Amino acid sequence: MPYNDDEWHGRESGCEKRAPPRPSLEEVLRLVDAPERVERRLRMTDDQRIRCHKLLEGFARTAYRVLEDEGCEIAEGIYVGGSFGRRTALNYKLDADIVIIAEDFDVHQAQHDYNNGALNWHQGIVLDGLQQKFRRGCEYVAGSPWCLKLKAGEFLRVDLIITGNPEWTHERHRGFSGADSQNVDRQILSFAMRHPEYRALVLVAKHWRNLDSRATGITSYHLELLCMEAVRQCGSNVRDQFRCLLERFASGDTAVNNPNRFNPKVLESGRRVAADLADYAAETLDYYRRHLRPGNRTACPLCGERRFLNGSGAVAHLESGSCVKCRGQENAQKTIYDFMGGSRQTQQYLTPMITNGSHGHGSSGYQAYQCTHCDRTFAKLSALMQHMQDRHQKTLHALGF
Ligand SMILES: [Zn+2]
Numbered sequence: 438m439p440y441n442d443d444e445w446h447g448r449e450s451g452c453e454k455r456a457p458p459r460p461s462l463e464e465v466l467r468l469v470d471a472p473e474r475v476e477r478r479l480r481m482t483d484d485q486r487i488r489c490h491k492l493l494e495g496f497a498r499t500a501y502r503v504l505e506d507e508g509c510e511i512a513e514g515i516y517v518g519g520s521f522g523r524r525t526a527l528n529y530k531l532d533a534d535i536v537i538i539a540e541d542f543d544v545h546q547a548q549h550d551y552n553n554g555a556l557n558w559h560q561g562i563v564l565d566g567l568q569q570k571f572r573r574g575c576e577y578v579a580g581s582p583w584c585l586k587l588k589a590g591e592f593l594r595v596d597l598i599i600t601g602n603p604e605w606t607h608e609r610h611r612g613f614s615g616a617d618s619q620n621v622d623r624q625i626l627s628f629a630m631r632h633p634e635y636r637a638l639v640l641v642a643k644h645w646r647n648l649d650s651r652a653t654g655i656t657s658y659h660l661e662l663l664c665m666e667a668v669r670q671c672g673s674n675v676r677d678q679f680r681c682l683l684e685r686f687a688s689g690d691t692a693v694n695n696p697n698r699f700n701p702k703v704l705e706s707g708r709r710v711a712a713d714l715a716d717y718a719a720e721t722l723d724y725y726r727r728h729l730r731p732g733n734r735t736a737c738p739l740c741g742e743r744r745f746l747n748g749s750g751a752v753a754h755l756e757s758g759s760c761v762k763c764r765g766q767e768n769a770q771k772t773i774y775d776f777m778g779g780s781r782q783t784q785q786y787l788t789p790m791i792t793n794g795s796h797g798h799g800s801s802g803y804q805a806y807q808c809t810h811c812d813r814t815f816a817k818l819s820a821l822m823q824h825m826q827d828r829h830q831k832t833l834h835a836l837g838f
């Protein structure tokens with residue numbers, strides 16, 4: 438693919454602008470029963486993906502060339518991964534990893550340079566090369582001994598990781614963890630293939646994190662591992678999995694096995710980060726409990742929202758006038774009433790006078806519905822449904838329930 442430099446030098450790339458506005462958590466929770474809708478709403482778009490891919494390729498090629506010019510040997514090419522590679526990047530916050538494994542990388546020297554406030558030799562060469570080539574399109578944000586945090590093309594956050602191969606030095610060190618990221622990404626990708634709802638859960642979890650500063654202490658990678666556990670342990674729907682994840686945070690537990698061979702075996706947040714997460718998670722569980730409570734599997738027949746315990750709950754939602762597909766209380770109640778009058782099977786639940794055509798459904802409080810077992814009357818269909826269930830253990834079949 439030919440690389441066009443100028444495309445990234447403009448002040449406004451337009452790439453993030455083209456993303457839909459960041460949704461509220463409530464909006465996303467309304468979609469969780471349809472994981473593909475969550476993905477469509479939150480995931481990096483194809484257009485963004487193509488633009489990011491071009492830019493990352495340009496960065497990787499430049500880094501490779503400048504290191505090679507300095508006589509540095511690069512092992513196994515350059516790997517582009519992270520959220521971008523795992524296809525779990527959010528459309529309003531694009532991030533990716535570039536991993537370079539240099540044969541002469543010295544993890545102790547890198548730590549030493551960092552402690553002295555300097556970039557290490559490899560980082561200096563790569564950053565110089567990128568800034569010469571991309572000018573404003575490569576902005577240095579922060580660094581660590583093995584990672585340059587860059588902003589690329591003004592819209593993409595890149596972790597440029599330069600590390601060595603611990604198999605050459607037979608040494609375990611955190612600084613080598615980047616060398617295993619390709620292997621780890623592959624494991625996560627294969628998990629996502631086997632569990633189609635996994636990506637939707639990750640997107641919801643990352644979005645949740647981004648909405649509150651108390652959650653910024655946890656990395657995307659750590660979150661993705663915790664999401665894998667939630668998928669394994671908490672059933673097959675995103676709602677239950679997300680609730681499990683929040684309950685876990687709320688209890689202060691963030692520990693998860695780390696599949697990275699060169700990193701500590703268990704990944705766990707520090708006490709402060711865990712406490713902030715616990716606070717935020719408990720608040721979310723409380724505030725969104727009607728969206729998150731278990732067992733609510735019944736969907737509204739009009740808007741498809743699935744958060745009702747049973748048919749009468751969904752009908753009550755319709756009758757309240759709050760359904761987005763059937764606005765207004767009066768309008769909704771009239772629609773339901775007309776529907777019930779439309780077939781012989783459902784007419785039996787209307788009070789007789791109305792089926793004779795002598796009354797309309799206009800007056801509020803009018804007892805339009807009647808129980809077929811005890812003749813009690815009700816103003817709302819949902820109340821009749823609830824009554825028949827509670828009193829007679831009978832399910833009223835109407836409106837698709
Ligand atoms: Zn609805």
Ligand SMILES: [Zn+2]
Pocket residue numbers: 808809810811812813824825828829
């Ligand atoms: Zn009854």
